[in-house]
Amino acid sequence: MGFFYGTRHVPVILDICRDMAELCPDAWLLSYTNPMAIICWAVNDYTKNKNVGLCHSVQGTASELAKYLGVPYDELSYWVAGH
Numbered sequence: 839m840g841f842f843y844g845t846r847h848v849p850v851i852l853d854i855c856r857d858m859a860e861l862c863p864d865a866w867l868l869s870y871t872n873p874m875a876i877i878c879w880a881v882n883d884y885t886k887n888k889n890v891g892l893c894h895s896v897q898g899t900a901s902e903l904a905k906y907l908g909v910p911y912d913e914l915s916y917w918v919a920g921h
Contacts (some may be wrong), residue, residue, distance in 0.1 A: 840872070840875075841873075841894065843873045843889065844873050844880070845878035847871060847876075847877060848880045851869065851871075851880065851882055852881070852882060853886075855881055855889075859887060864888075865888075866888045867881060867890075868890055868892060869881070869891045870891075870892040870894070877891060878890075896916075898909045900914055902914055
């Protein structure tokens with residue numbers, strides 16, 4: 839499914855990146871949309887825009903893990919890293 843989302847979202851994001859290159863070339867694109875990895879790859883491969891993909895599933899996954907472990911979510915501690 840991510841591939842098909844990518845075919846719809848990537849062209850729009852690349853249009854935004856072209857506008858950014860002209861209007862605000864030093865700005866960062868903060869992408870909080872799916873498919874996050876595909877969008878970041880496209881921006882990195884086809885533009886010179888600085889960008890970062892933000893993922894919302896970390897919190898959801900942490901919440902599910904807390905339930906599975908029988909630990910209150912607010913007592914759960916975790917680190918997240920990306921690329």
